[in-house]
Amino acid sequence: MAAGDFPGASYLVAGDGGILAEGALGSAVLRPERIAAATSTLYDLASLTKPIAGSCLAAVLSSEGRLSCDDPLSRHLREWNPPGDAARVTLLDLLTHRSGLPAWRPVYIHASGRDEYLEWLKRLPLDRPPGERVVYSDPGYILLGFALERAGGAPLHRLFAEKVARPLALRDLLYRPPRSLRRRIAATEAGNRRERVLAGTEGDGYNGWRAGLAWGEVHDLNARALGGSSAHAGLFGTARAVFLVAREILGPGTGLLDERQRELMRDNLTAGLGEDRSLGFLLASNPGTPAGSGLSRRSFGHTGFTGTSLWIDPDARRLYVLLTNRVHPECREIDMNAIRRGFHEIAAAL
Template sequence: MDNGPKPMFPNPEISRFLSERIDKGDFPSAVYVVAQKGEVVFADALGHSVLEPYRIVNKFDTIYDLASLTKPLVTGLLCARRIEAGELTPDSAVAHYLPEFDRTDKQMITIRELLTHTSGLPAWRPLYILTENEPDRTAGAIANLDLENKPGTHVLYSDLGFVTLGFLLERITGHRLSELAQQEIFDVLKLKQTLFNPVLALQTGIAASETGNEYEHDMADQMEAGHYREWRQHVIWGEVHDGNAYFLGGAAGHAGLFSTAFETLQIAKQFLSASSRLLKPATCEMFRVNMTPDLNEARSLGWQLAETKDSTAGPDLPKDSFGHNGFTGTSCWIDSGNERIYILLTNRTHARKLPFSNINAVRREFHTLATDALDAYLS
């Protein structure tokens, strides 16, 4: 399978819109891919993937830090494979696999609640501070935190829940998460530019991120988390932007994945029953099902559903479409019913002082323009 860049046809309206947002300073670069029934229909690469320390023109095969797209594309997919095989049961207690969670307030938290962000775990904490920079203490440190909500009663998007799922997968398999992803996803799909911890030789082909960890530093200060001496000060370029993932060795259940738009598409296709090589059709249908009815967000296993109020899907994707965003400026949305996939990769944290641009409106407009373009193309 050749997953590399091919001659593509940009859509003028989409490319013009994203170029305007680059000119406005929302992000320095963007690559988009719009596909239907497994085939790319529209794609383009815009802007500069690096502005500092020098400028590099963006390309179709630029590798991006996908940030939280790691959650569904790696951790969620690996969990779904184990649910399908009967190795995991969604309503089993996390404490059954991670003894650290065998405590009064957390012993009933389930796998499903971690996957749907209803466990009650906090959204984020600087684990490198909580553990005094000792990764082996991380699972216990998370289990020791107070819950924000009673499990199963409220959707609270939580990095810590997916960090926990990463540990759980490692415990039940005896393999590192990065090894599982390589063996079960990247190798099977013949992905050559999808990886954790890129080697230095790849750096110039990677979109750069923030200078230092100023954003996380500010968050840690606001919650009075404590002193930390090892904040990064350099341009984060070719290493994971997320501080907790960096602390955990570059590969964690919530962040750390790097890929191109075209290879991200190959993983996204594994969630469609018509094209998946890694999951059975019945398993793929789970991602369209709202598992948090009557709560504040509509969530399936690892994904947010478009029926969620103010989701970045926008108004034109069907309600059972599912998607995810990444903090660095990435997103992937899947309209399973029409076999459509929308991928937008940007590096909004690069070469910009805080606050970073909120690009949710850009994502919604991208989906609207792409849907209109697909409808016109196929009519």
């Protein structure tokens, strides 16, 4: 923070004996006013949404018999009838990023809402056949969210509230936060400089770029085009709320997940495919992960573009949550993973 890499942070470190350290530093908002960060600050969790909502909901719906992770995507999305290899993509392919779908596309330039997104993604060519190689994919988790909604019979934000947040009594982990919570929310980017660069010439002529500050609304534009709720991004939460979900994943928890589901979240399901991944998580057995030297090689975790991360060490029985809004007020190129490794090294010594 002293270097100006990000304005503020909230953190939590816990073990079997309970919370070991919890606190907040710096500012949650710099513009249009300065608001201090607090442990009650809600952060845009960005891609932490993938394991916390996408994977957890898949596990819960599986336990209810509403889906199997081995199901073809087409079993839940009847409209999913693309030509070629894409027709055989499974939910597990999406959950482990081995579907063959590309890493990212600015779908919002071409489509709006779930029906248009599904039609556009159906025409998107795969980069490789399913199951051949791991490539982290936002479009894959967007499709996963659509399948979860069909299997669960409700919109994603409602499914998450009913099947994850409510059983854990979590009021501070939600999609589409109401405006009444705005002053508790960490602001993110003013404008869309980062996504405009990523979109390149594909964005020429697009008139939907965000003009103002993202404060209380999701930073990710694909999630915004889907009404603020997607399995790839959209959740807002506090470090304490993220910790309470992570405790269920580490186990034994309160019964939200069973032991087999927890195994799938920590075991390598993509051996030999270029990157070790479990059900929704990156494994520390990969070289150069944000886990760093402070965590065991059996650790697993996830990060979010806005500057968030969660890592779980099953050997040490430790949980590490670090939430920042490093894209506020603008997106800067920093080595956020180096900062995460430093945090883990310090926190592991507690």
